[in-house]
Amino acid sequence: MNMLEMRGIHKSFFGVKVLKDVSLTVARGEVHALLGENGAGKSTLMNILAGVLPMDAGEIIVEGKALKHATVRMTEGLGIAFVHQELNLFNDLTVYENLFFSKEITNRFGTLKKKDMIRESERLFKRLGMSIDPTLLVGSLKASEKQTVEIAKSIFFDARLLILDEPTTALSNDEIEHLFSILNNLKRQGKSFIFISHKMPEVFTIADSYTVLRNGEFIGSGSIKDVTPEALTRMMVGESYSSRSFYVPRELGEPVLELKRFSGLAFKDVDLTVRKGEILGLTGLKGSGSSEFLWTLFGALPATGGEMRVHNRVIERNSIRKAMKAQVSLLPPDRKENSSISEVSLLENMYISEHELSGRRQHIFRKREEKRFRDLQQQLSIKANTPYDAITSLSGGNQQKVFIARWLNTESEILLLDNPTQGIDVGAKAEIYKQMLRLAEAGKTIIFNTLELPELQKTVDRCAVFFEGRIAIVLEHEEINEHTVMMYATNAVQAEEGVLQ
Amino acid sequence: MSQEKGITRHQGKTAVAVLQRYSYVIAFFALFILYYFMNQNLSWTGVTNIFRHSGVIGILSLGVGLVIVTANFDLSIGSILAFSASVAIVVFNMTDSILLLFLTSVLAGGLCGLFNGFLVGKAKLPAFIVTLATMLILRSIAQYYCQVLPDFYTGGGNNLYKLASTPAKNTLFSFGNSKFLSLPMVGIALAAVSAVVVYVTTSTKFGKKLYAVGSNAKAARLSGVNTDGIVVTVFTLSGLFAGLAAFLWISMQGSVDPSTTGKGNEMYAIAAVVLGGLSMSGGKGKFLGIFFGALSYTVIDKIIASAKVDSLINDAIKGTILLIAILAQGSGLNLKGIRGKFVKPDKQPEAAVSK
Numbered sequence: 001m002n003m004l005e006m007r008g009i010h011k012s013f014f015g016v017k018v019l020k021d022v023s024l025t026v027a028r029g030e031v032h033a034l035l036g037e038n039g040a041g042k043s044t045l046m047n048i049l050a051g052v053l054p055m056d057a058g059e060i061i062v063e064g065k066a067l068k069h070a071t072v073r074m075t076e077g078l079g080i081a082f083v084h085q086e087l088n089l090f091n092d093l094t095v096y097e098n099l100f101f102s103k104e105i106t107n108r109f110g111t112l113k114k115k116d117m118i119r120e121s122e123r124l125f126k127r128l129g130m131s132i133d134p135t136l137l138v139g140s141l142k143a144s145e146k147q148t149v150e151i152a153k154s155i156f157f158d159a160r161l162l163i164l165d166e167p168t169t170a171l172s173n174d175e176i177e178h179l180f181s182i183l184n185n186l187k188r189q190g191k192s193f194i195f196i197s198h199k200m201p202e203v204f205t206i207a208d209s210y211t212v213l214r215n216g217e218f219i220g221s222g223s224i225k226d227v228t229p230e231a232l233t234r235m236m237v238g239e240s241y242s243s244r245s246f247y248v249p250r251e252l253g254e255p256v257l258e259l260k261r262f263s264g265l266a267f268k269d270v271d272l273t274v275r276k277g278e279i280l281g282l283t284g285l286k287g288s289g290s291s292e293f294l295w296t297l298f299g300a301l302p303a304t305g306g307e308m309r310v311h312n313r314v315i316e317r318n319s320i321r322k323a324m325k326a327q328v329s330l331l332p333p334d335r336k337e338n339s340s341i342s343e344v345s346l347l348e349n350m351y352i353s354e355h356e357l358s359g360r361r362q363h364i365f366r367k368r369e370e371k372r373f374r375d376l377q378q379q380l381s382i383k384a385n386t387p388y389d390a391i392t393s394l395s396g397g398n399q400q401k402v403f404i405a406r407w408l409n410t411e412s413e414i415l416l417l418d419n420p421t422q423g424i425d426v427g428a429k430a431e432i433y434k435q436m437l438r439l440a441e442a443g444k445t446i447i448f449n450t451l452e453l454p455e456l457q458k459t460v461d462r463c464a465v466f467f468e469g470r471i472a473i474v475l476e477h478e479e480i481n482e483h484t485v486m487m488y489a490t491n492a493v494q495a496e497e498g499v500l501q
Numbered sequence: 502m503s504q505e506k507g508i509t510r511h512q513g514k515t516a517v518a519v520l521q522r523y524s525y526v527i528a529f530f531a532l533f534i535l536y537y538f539m540n541q542n543l544s545w546t547g548v549t550n551i552f553r554h555s556g557v558i559g560i561l562s563l564g565v566g567l568v569i570v571t572a573n574f575d576l577s578i579g580s581i582l583a584f585s586a587s588v589a590i591v592v593f594n595m596t597d598s599i600l601l602l603f604l605t606s607v608l609a610g611g612l613c614g615l616f617n618g619f620l621v622g623k624a625k626l627p628a629f630i631v632t633l634a635t636m637l638i639l640r641s642i643a644q645y646y647c648q649v650l651p652d653f654y655t656g657g658g659n660n661l662y663k664l665a666s667t668p669a670k671n672t673l674f675s676f677g678n679s680k681f682l683s684l685p686m687v688g689i690a691l692a693a694v695s696a697v698v699v700y701v702t703t704s705t706k707f708g709k710k711l712y713a714v715g716s717n718a719k720a721a722r723l724s725g726v727n728t729d730g731i732v733v734t735v736f737t738l739s740g741l742f743a744g745l746a747a748f749l750w751i752s753m754q755g756s757v758d759p760s761t762t763g764k765g766n767e768m769y770a771i772a773a774v775v776l777g778g779l780s781m782s783g784g785k786g787k788f789l790g791i792f793f794g795a796l797s798y799t800v801i802d803k804i805i806a807s808a809k810v811d812s813l814i815n816d817a818i819k820g821t822i823l824l825i826a827i828l829a830q831g832s833g834l835n836l837k838g839i840r841g842k843f844v845k846p847d848k849q850p851e852a853a854v855s856k
Binding site: 321337339341342344351358359 | 710713715716717720722723724726785
C-alpha cells in the first residue's frame with residue numbers, strides 16, 4: 001500500500017486553473033522529489049494535501065483511507081507534517097520547549113515537568129541520530145540544526161509523511177550532508193518525504209522518485225534511477241529550455257566607458273575599458289566587491305579615487321543624477337527592495353527615471369506616455385494587460401523587464417545589471433539573456449554582475465573576475481569555464497604561481 | 502491580446518468599483534443630506550458657510566497630506582499656524598501693510614516647514630519626534646512674546662495678537678469676510694489651493710515622485726529621484742500651507758490667540774486626510790479626497806451643533822467616524838490584495854500562467 005495517493009486534483013482561484021488533473025503517488029519509506037518552476041502548482045498541491053486549501057475535484061488517499069474535506073487538524077492526525085521554508089520555531093525558547101510547545105508535560109497542578117521533557121527530547125534525538133542539547137536556545141542553533149529540530153518535532157508527533165519545502169536553501173554544504181544523513185536514517189525507519197527543491201544535484205543525491213509539474217499540469221513521474229538531470233530540467237521548463245548557448249560573437253564599437261585606478265569602498269584600482277555593444281561579465285565570490293563596483297559606477301555608493309570616463313568625458317563621482325545624465329543606469333539586485341514601487345502603476349514604474357531627467361517640463365502627457373509604454377512593452381515582450389496594472393500583478397521576470405524598460409526609457413547607453421536573474425525561474429532567465437544579447441546587438445553596452453557561471457557563458461564577451469576588491473583577470477568568452485574562474489576568484493592561481501617561483 | 506483591446510485607464514469600470522473609488526464624495530453627500538434634513542430651513546448662506554469654515558482646516562490638511570503621501574508625518578502645523586499668524590500680525594502692526602502681512606505669514610510658515618524638512622530629510626531624524634518638538638517650541642515662543650512684547654506690536658490684546666485698527670485692517674477684514682458669486686472668499690481659496698494640489702499630484706512629474714518616495718524610497722532613490730530633497734520640499738510646502746491658512750485666519754478673525762488658535766488642528770487635519778482615503782503608510786490616495794474629507798468634518802461639526810448636543814461630545818463622534826472610515830478602507834485594501842494575487846483568466850492568461 002502506498003503512503004499517499006493524490007489523483008485527478010483540480011483547483012482554480014477566481015477562475016484561473018492552477019492545478020489541472022494532477023496526480024502524486026508516494027511510497028512508504030521513500031524520498032519523493034516534487035519538481036517544477038515557480039508557479040508550477042507545487043505549493044498549491046502541498047497546501048491541499050496539508051488541508052490548508054480545499055480542492056475543487058479529485059481524491060486523496062492516505063494509507064488506504066480516503067480523505068475528504070481535509071482540515072489541517074485532520075491531516076496532522078493522519079501523520080502528514082508540513083515543514084515550511086520559513087521555520088515555525090521560536091528562537092527565544094529552548095529546543096525542548098519548542099518540541100513540547102502547547103503539548104507540555106505537566107503535573108496535576110499544571111507545573112511543567114522540565115526534566116521529563118528534556119529526557120524525552122534526548123531520547124528522541126538519539127533515535128534520530130541527532131546530537132543537539134535540548135536545553136539550548138533555538139536562536140543559537142545553526143540553520144541545519146533548526147531544520148532537523150523542526151523535522152524531529154513532526155516525528156515526535158508521529159508524522160509518517162513529511163513535506164520538506166526547499167529545506168536546503170539556507171544551508172551550507174556540510175549542513176546539507178548532515179540533513180541528508182538524518183533523512184536517510186528516517187527513511188530506513190519507514191518515514192516518507194516529499195522533497196521540494198530546484199537543485200538537481202540534491203535531488204539526485206537524496207530522492208528515490210520524482211513527479212514533475214508544469215503550469216499546473218502533471219508532466220511525468222518515475223524513478224530517479226531512470227532519468228538524467230538534463231531530462232528532468234527539460235520536463236520542468238518545457239520547450240523554452242535549450243542547453244545550447246545563446247551567445248553569438250559580435251563586432252564591437254569604440255570604447256564607451258574607461259576607468260583608471262577607479263576605487264571605492266570595497267574595491268580598488270580598477271582599470272577597465274568597455275566598448276560599445278559589449279557585454280562585460282563580472283563575477284567573484286560573495287563580497288569580492290563586484291557588486292559595489294557597479295553601484296559606485298552608478299553613483300549610489302561613494303567612489304574614493306580614480307577616474308571614470310564615458311565617451312571620453314570625465315563623470316563627476318558620487319551622483320546618481322550625473323551618472324544618469326551620462327546615460328549610465330543600474331538595475332540593482334533584490335527587485336522587491338530596490339526596484340519595485342508597488343503602490344504605483346506599471347506606467348509610473350517605467351517612467352520614474354525619465355521624469356527625473358525631463359523634470360523641466362513638469363506636465364505629464366498621458367497619451368504620449370501610454371504610447372511609449374506600448375512600444376517598450378512590445379520591444380521587451382512584457383506580458384502585462386494595461387499600463388495601469390499594479391507592478392505586483394506581474395511575474396518576477398516580467399517585473400524585471402519593466403525595470404529594464406525604466407532605463408531604456410531614459411535612452412540609457414550603459415546598463416549595469418547587478419544579479420538581474422535573482423529569484424526568477426529558469427524560463428524567464430533565458431528570456432532575460434535573450435533581451436541582453438538583443439540590446440547589445442542594438443548598440444547598448446552592458447556590464448553584468450552574477451555569481452552564476454552558466455549565465456556568463458551564455459551572454460558575455462569578456463568576464464572580469466574579482467578577488468578581494470581587485471580584478472584578478474579578464475577572461476575572453478572562450479576562456480570562461482568553471483575551473484578557470486574559480487582559480488582566479490579564490491586566488492588559487494597566485495598560490496600556484498608562488499609555488500612555481 | 503492586450504494590444505487589440507486597447508489601453509484603458511483600468512482600475513475597474515464597474516459601478517461598484519467607481520463607488521468605492523469615490524467613497525469620500527459619497528460620505529460627504531451622505532453627511533450633507535443628513536445635515537440638510539436636520540435643518541429644514543437651511544439657507545444658501547448656511548450651505549456656503551460649510552466652505553467658509555472648512556478653509557483653514559482644509560488647507561492645513563492638504564499640506565499635511567503632501568507629507569503623509571511620502572510616508573512621513575507632520576504634527577507641527579497647528580503650532581506653525583499660530584506662530585506665523587503671530588509673527589505676521591506683529592509685522593502688520595509695524596508696517597500697516599497687507600502685502601507684508603501676507604508675505605510674512607507664508608514665509609514664516611515656509612521657514613518653519615523647511616526647518617522640519619531639513620531635520621527629517623537631511624539629518625534623518627524621525628519625523629514624528631521632530632515635528633512634536635517644533636510643535637512645542639513654536640507655540641511656546643508665540644505665547645511668550647505675546648506677554649513680553651509692548652502693546653504696539655501685539656495690538657494691545659489681552660493674551661492675543663490683534664491687528665491694529667487701521668483702514669488697512671478694515672480692508673483686510675472685509676476681504677476675509679467677503680463673498681464672490683455668493684461664495685465666501687476663504688472657501689474659494691480652499692477650492693483654488695485644492696485644484697492646484699490635485700493637478701500637481703495627478704498630472705506632474707513632481708507629483709508622481711511624491712507617491713514613489715512614499716511607496717519605496719530606496720527604489721525611488723536608485724531610480725534617480727532626489728528623495729532627501731523631496732522630503733525637505735513636502736515639509737516646506739506643509740509649512741507654507743500652514744502660513745497661508747494663518748493669513749486666511751487673520752483676515753477672517755483679525756486676531757490670534759497663541760495658546761489656542763490652531764491647537765489640535767494637526768489632529769483634525771490628519772483625520773481629514775484619512776477620511777479622504779490617503780494611506781498612512783504613504784504612496785497611496787487622492788488629494789481630491791482630502792478636500793471632501795475636510796468638508797465632511799465641517800458638516801459633522803454643524804450636524805452636532807444643530808442637533809443641540811453638548812459640544813463636548815463632538816470629538817467622540819469625530820473619532821468614531823474616523824475609526825469607521827479606516828475600517829472601511831482596511832477591508833477595501835484586503836479585497837484589493839486578493840484581486841492583485843489572482844488575475845482573471847479572460848484578461849491575463851499569460852501573466853497568470855508564467856507567474
